[in-house]
Amino acid sequence: MAETAVKPQVEEKEPLFGKKEKFLITDPLNDNNPITVQVLGICSALAVTTLVVPSFVMAIAVVFVTAFANLIVSLLRNSIPTQIRMIVQLVVIATLVTVVELTLKALSFEVYKQLSVFIGLIITNCIVMGRLEAFAMANKPWRSFIDGIGNGLGYGLILLIVAAARELFGKGSFAGIQIIGNTDAYFINTTDSVMFGWYANNNLMVLPAAAMFVVGILIWIQRSYNTKLVDIS
Amino acid sequence: MQHSTSQVVMFTVGMTSIVALLLAGMFTFLKPVHDTNEALYNKKQILGALNAPLEITADNLTDEEVGQYFENVEQLVVNSKGELIEGVKAEDVNMEKEEKKAVEDRQFPVFIMNNKGEKYYILTVRGNGLWDKIWGWVALESDLNTVAGAAFGHKAETPGLGAEIKDNAGWKAQFVGEQIYDKSGEYVSVDIVKGGADPMNKNGVDAISGATVTCVGAAEMIHNGIALYLPYLNSISDSDTKTGQK
Numbered sequence: 001m002a003e004t005a006v007k008p009q010v011e012e013k014e015p016l017f018g019k020k021e022k023f024l025i026t027d028p029l030n031d032n033n034p035i036t037v038q039v040l041g042i043c044s045a046l047a048v049t050t051l052v053v054p055s056f057v058m059a060i061a062v063v064f065v066t067a068f069a070n071l072i073v074s075l076l077r078n079s080i081p082t083q084i085r086m087i088v089q090l091v092v093i094a095t096l097v098t099v100v101e102l103t104l105k106a107l108s109f110e111v112y113k114q115l116s117v118f119i120g121l122i123i124t125n126c127i128v129m130g131r132l133e134a135f136a137m138a139n140k141p142w143r144s145f146i147d148g149i150g151n152g153l154g155y156g157l158i159l160l161i162v163a164a165a166r167e168l169f170g171k172g173s174f175a176g177i178q179i180i181g182n183t184d185a186y187f188i189n190t191t192d193s194v195m196f197g198w199y200a201n202n203n204l205m206v207l208p209a210a211a212m213f214v215v216g217i218l219i220w221i222q223r224s225y226n227t228k229l230v231d232i233s
Numbered sequence: 234m235q236h237s238t239s240q241v242v243m244f245t246v247g248m249t250s251i252v253a254l255l256l257a258g259m260f261t262f263l264k265p266v267h268d269t270n271e272a273l274y275n276k277k278q279i280l281g282a283l284n285a286p287l288e289i290t291a292d293n294l295t296d297e298e299v300g301q302y303f304e305n306v307e308q309l310v311v312n313s314k315g316e317l318i319e320g321v322k323a324e325d326v327n328m329e330k331e332e333k334k335a336v337e338d339r340q341f342p343v344f345i346m347n348n349k350g351e352k353y354y355i356l357t358v359r360g361n362g363l364w365d366k367i368w369g370w371v372a373l374e375s376d377l378n379t380v381a382g383a384a385f386g387h388k389a390e391t392p393g394l395g396a397e398i399k400d401n402a403g404w405k406a407q408f409v410g411e412q413i414y415d416k417s418g419e420y421v422s423v424d425i426v427k428g429g430a431d432p433m434n435k436n437g438v439d440a441i442s443g444a445t446v447t448c449v450g451a452a453e454m455i456h457n458g459i460a461l462y463l464p465y466l467n468s469i470s471d472s473d474t475k476t477g478q479k
Binding site for chain 2: 050079080081082083084088091095098099102103105106109110113170203206207
């Protein structure tokens with residue numbers, strides 16, 4: 001009879017903000033960005049980014065929804081019946097989005113009107129569902145929550161960059177601050193300016209197609225500088 | 234691992250109950266706030282028609298300021314014959330619902346702003362843009378001919394093109410000083426002219442490049458919309474001349 005001492009399993013206590021956790025937040029910002037690398041959630045990146053302020057609100061909404069959807073599904077991951085897995089995920093996402101919509105309607109009606117259908121469309125945002133399937137169903141709650149935040153932030157970052165470009169070149173303003181335009185309300189008045197007299201707003205930037213171009217350029221820039229992404233496609 | 238059917242059913246029932254309770258509760262709790270917000274938002278839009286005479290930019294007003302301006306606003310509801318309808322507040326008239334009724338059954342809201350002794354009549358109009366519904370508020374001066382200003386809204390017009398009827402302050406400013414009656418006294422409304430209207434033309438403004446269908450729809454909306462108010466406008470101008478002549 002062999003006597004083997006069985007070492008008692010020591011459960012490693014996972015730190016709240018250890019290396020892995022930091023990785024879950026920083027990875028989606030650059031190397032694994034949901035929009036430019038995973039190419040998810042493009043739809044709202046096109047539609048919402050005409051102005052910076054609504055994009056910012058949208059980004060916050062997506063961070064909230066992705067993080068808490070990840071958390072809830074991760075908590076339930078062992079009790080969700082496999083037959084209705086996707087339906088349950090959808091219900092979780094839809095409920096969270098509705099909570100966001102009702103809260104926004106109460107806090108800032110103006111922004112709510114500006115964002116109209118787009119908040120509701122977070123339900124169809126592939127990033128949310130994608131992270132639930134790829135991460136939350138197989139990971140612990142705290143990690144899933146952080147992963148949700150990370151991916152939401154990665155999405156938000158791209159949204160803000162695209163919105164800044166579109167608002168600046170399409171309307172001559174940034175977050176409502178009027179920078180360049182043809183009246184006195186603007187910081188740089190093109191009708192009086194010697195250097196900028198030729199400048200006119202690029203109306204193409206106001207249309208959704210322009211967001212596609214900007215995202216494309218962002219992907220180009222990111223892949224040029226980030227060596228890890230050079231050969232992935 | 235496959236769960237049994239009863240487990241699936243129990244989970245579904247449990248989840249649905251919790252979600253339904255949460256959302257219904259939140260909705261009911263927040264409804265008063267939502268309604269107040271929406272009413273204020275609508276009032277801001279209506280005040281947008283008076284940007285010129287009041288020397289304001291309605292979009293930038295705070296909620297208190299909107300409330301203050303509205304203290305000077307008299308609200309009436311009239312029917313298609315111009316008769317007053319009692320018991321209804323103009324701000325409560327839902328234009329979308331009214332549109333579905335026959336003209337004789339409709340209610341038309343009128344907002345009368347009293348600003349430093351001057352009266353402005355704000356009429357609400359509704360029509361079809363390129364993609365979906367558009368609406369607007371046309372403010373008339375007390376002569377019921379000169380336009381004091383106009384503001385518009387839309388459901389789904391293209392940003393930068395059709396949506397400019399709402400967003401472009403310069404375009405809306407054209408309406409100030411236009412007239413709805415031509416020189417011979419006939420009602421012609423204010424047209425939106427593709428290719429540009431003659432600056433001397435008091436019955437037309439420039440259209441928006443690239444937004445032809447929206448502008449055609451808007452012009453039609455203004456024409457037909459104000460026409461529906463003509464019985465009411467004629468009745469007040471008649472009474473004005475009757476009381477004005479001493």
